[in-house]
Amino acid sequence: MNPPPVSRLAQAVRDAGPTTASPPAKIDVQHLSFYYGATRALQDISLQIHPNVVTAFIGPSGCGKSTFLRTLNRMNDIIPGTRVEGRALIDGEDIYAPGVDVVGLRRRVGMVFQKSNPFPKSIFENVAYGLRINGMARTRSELTARVEESLKQAALWTEVQDRLHTSALALSGGQQQRLCIARALAIKPDVLLMDEPASALDPIATQRIEELVYSLKSSFTVVIVTHNMQQAARISDRTAFFWLGRLVEYDRTDRIFTAPVEKLTEDYVTGRFG
Amino acid sequence: MRNEFSFRLAVGACAVLLIAVVAAIGLELARESSLSIRTFGLRFWLTTTWDPVAGQFGALPFIWGTLYSSFLALLISTPIALGVAIFISELCPTRLRAPLVFLTELLAAIPSIVYGLWAIFVLVPIVRQLETITPDVLRSLPLFSGPPLGVGMLAAALVLAVMVIPFTSAVAREVLKTVPVVQREAAYALGATRFEVIRSALFFARTGIVGAIMLGFGRALGETMAVTMVVGNNPQVSLSLFAPQYTMAAVIANEFTEATEELYLHALVEIGLVLFVITLIVNAASRLLIWAMSRSAVPASPRTTTIAATV
């Protein structure tokens, strides 16, 4: 996709009028800074993520997009020596306020990782894990039903329905990733965070993941980190561009790629720097 | 967070329990030997007559026997163990490596009672033969004096040496693994022979190698059954390899159930206490050396062999 880097076009798009009014923010980040020890990895980030929308975080390697993603479900807490300043509100409540139930947060904000990490258990047990530990299925039949539902949502059901109790490690890379997505979906999170979910997969598997992400939009709020701009352009509604720990620009995807406001954004999306 | 705290508490309690067990061992030993310590004091370790029936408790022969037998075992086993370690880690064709490692692990896994059995019925007759054919010119030396009984210091040292070889060898192998490959490559690139390369690797790893040897020493100090069966069980201090002698572990094993009076029991426990302290110091020192060595080199693998983990 080669957008014309012409400021007159940008001006024209801006003149076309304001964007449609968006519903209240699902995630409202206010002046968030993140520190690894003394190093300030994220600088004063403020943005709002809207529900039932796919939001993409793009930017060059090391720009902080994954780190920022992980602040949204407090996964960075497990790294010693890290610190957060500012607020991150999910459904109006600051997740970094003292006394917040982090375990409950992670139930509501699910995560899929770059490299699929299925547990060395059966396919069924992988998906059932979240349900079991959160006490979300009281009977065996309820558990089975919800596992089936999640696997269907992740477009994996037809491939594994006959071997639910075989090892998850025997699946292909793409199947394992879809299993991890099913596992995350099973506990019915509101938000799904995806950290470069297709980067380790071949093009065909990537396409299936992308279709899946697009289909999840109706039920979930999806935030996806990707280093692949074309992917962001294909599947996201809004895109945030990060650079060196700062949020440079955040707008509708079509605007970011056709008429970015910041020069830096324009340089990145046109491939002037990687 | 309550959940996190209670998990840590529960799991940590078990860790504390482990430490408590070790402390308890030391405390019990001290408690059950207190009578002997108070009664005899330092004389205990300086007197050579051990005659409990007559009320004489001189423990010098035991500490002599333990140290002498372990020292001899070290003398015999170290060159062989290092040779095995070097062969397996540096010189061995790759296909032979796994079977050889398996065989050395097997050597370590054989129970000491089986070693003792072999020592009594196979080793002792051989040693007796050797002692019988020792020329008179050597016989006059204190090292080879005494009748050729077969049982005695030599037999004990030999069986100890065999038992120690796999331990020293396994740890030495692990230590050699931590020597950076670049060191060796640089040496070969300069045209060094295999011996010279290995010599420089050994020099680099010298702290750890010494630690490995000390670990073997610690193992020999504590060995009971195999030694008891062939050392002759005679509490005397003698330089002679042919003389039947006694070790600390052996006397405890043989006489513990016969110690009916409190003083006798306490005397034996005191011997056990000193054995405990000596092995503790030797093992701690050796582990310190090995740790110091690994700090100065890149660790090769996080997984040590089971043998090394068991020492």
Add this chain to the structure above:
Amino acid sequence: MSRDTRRRFISAAFVTACAAAVLLAMVPLAMILFFVVSQGVQALNVAFFTQMPRPVGEPGGGMLNALVGTIVLTGLAALIAIPIGVVSGIYMSEYRGTRLAAATRFAADTLNGVPSIVIGIFAYAVAVMPFRRFSAMAGGLALGVMMIPIIARTTEELLLLVPGALREGALALGATRGRAVLTVIVPAALPGIVTGVVLGLARIAGETAPLLFTAFNNRFLSTDLRQPIASMTVQIFTYAISPYEDWHRQAWAGALVLVTFVLVCSLIARVVTARVQRLRG
């Protein structure tokens, strides 16, 4: 001889010496295996496993009480050592940098190096003296204490090998740290932990010294934990130092059984480890 030739000669001599060391080390192994098998096989028959020892002078009989005793004692030891060892191993790996973890590691390594006879004295003081009686319990305690550090260190090493991605996956699903450890990380390391247990069992089944004055010995077949109990190792020892030929033969047979058990355990451990490698890699 030129300098180069001399260097090459030294190197060749060194290599030969190392190879000779290997052969030398294999000699006692070969001898032991040879004698254990050749002598042991003679006295090994069905009666050995099913009959009680006969009085001195009467040929035949077996080691049934000793076999049962060893099984009971190792079972007791495992009961003590597995919980304490595994949980301590969990602490040492989960809370790696803390002082308690370092102290525990030091204690475990120290315990590993304590001579088995000294552990026997400890078990005597704690479990025999208060009850004024030798017992299987005391023997099991001694063996259990010996087994703890083996299991603890193996568990720690294996838990550290579990990929961090699994932990992250569990945490991201809303698991607490303890839950993640117990339901994902420990099960992932389970084959290795089992291997460690098997190897630990093999090692303590062959121990004699700590049983000499804890479990003592028992002429009769007994599973009463409060009574003294026979064991393979103590029985072999008693037979070996006796003057009776028949008992010597039985001692070899017992040794054969022990060595076979140890060998089988080693092989099981290797097979499990190899299978896990293949599944992972």
